Amino acid sequence: MREIALVYLDRSGGLQKFVQDCRKYNGITQIFCHIDKYWSTTCYFYLGCFFASPDSKQSYAVYRFTISINPSDIAELDAALGNYILHHPIQAAQIFQSVCFIAIKTLSLIEQLQTEAQISILLKPTHLPPLPSYILSLSEFPLNYTSQRFYMAEGIAIAMGTVTKYTQGARFLCSEETCPFSEGFRYIRVHLPGATESATVRNDFVCCLCSSPLQEDMKFRVLGDKQIVEMIDAKVLTALKGYSNDQSHFRIQTYTVFLR
Ligand SMILES: [Zn+2]
Incomplete structure (x- = not known):
């Protein structure tokens, strides 16, 4: 399936975007925003970038890439891969992880990259098939908690938290100095969708x-943005309008969505 994934990336323009994303890791190592205060009323903002010389490139525990996937296009190219992406996205991301690692090594895109485990791939479908099995409604039972795949869910956001940081990836080293794993990139931990942060x-x-x-080797920690949204099923609007549809009892419950 790796060859097909590569063909898809090439045809969809994903490969070109991926190469550009790799350049970001190589070129700009730091973007800083500096605020200076003069007097009490005037603020000056400086926004600048440092361009790294080849020997001072920043290394990270994890390099993250977002790959946009059009399910119809990929299913047309190869039905098995299309099906795999839709129904086993975490495992399918590993195929792309492998392809991207080979591409980085072959084209020398990121010199600091050591192992395949340091690549984190996020597959983002452009849309999902318009079929009932892809729609998730939390008001319907039974819920299939075990399947970790893509669903569409519609709801009303009733509250939103501020954007905070979470650990996307970290590098761990063995604390025993004589152990071969006290250096290198043997222990790379990457946050996976659905996992708690203590798993990373x-x-x-x-x-x-x-x-x-x-x-943990803190110098290598990679942080990402996280936002928590409180949602409620869109059906609640019917209840709030004041008419009951034959059911004498109903319960309104919100659910929490983690945006990462
Ligand atoms: Zn050890």
Whole structure:
């Protein structure tokens, strides 16, 4: 399926975008916004970029790429891959992870990159098939909690939190100095959709070779934006309008959505 994924990336323009995204990791290492205050009323904002010289490139635990997927196009190219993306997106992302790693290494796009585990791929479908099985309504039972795949859900946002940071990726090292895994990129932890943040960063991981505790190398931590939205099913509007549709009992419950 890797070859098909590569053909798709090439045809859809995804490969070109991916190469551009790699340049971001190479060219601009730091964007800073500096605020200076003069007197009490005037503020000066400086926005600037540092362009790195080849030997001072910043290394990260994880390099994240978003790949836009048109399900109809990919299913036409290869039905099996299209189906895999729609129904097993996390596993399908691993195919793209592998393809992107080979592309980076072959074309020398990111020199600092060491292992395939450092690539994090987010597949974003442009749309989903307009079929009932792709629509998620939390007011309907039974809910299929076990399937981790793409759904469309419609609701009303009733509250939103501020944008905060979460750990997208981290590098851990073995705390035992003589252990070969006390250096290198053996322990890379990446946040996966649906996982809690403690699954990425915690202090009870142990080395698989010598059972010593692992320590995070904070210099490599990659942060992403997170926002929490409180949603409610769109059907609530019917209830608020004041007419009951034959059902004498109903319950209105909100649910929390994590945007990452
Ligand atoms: Zn060890």
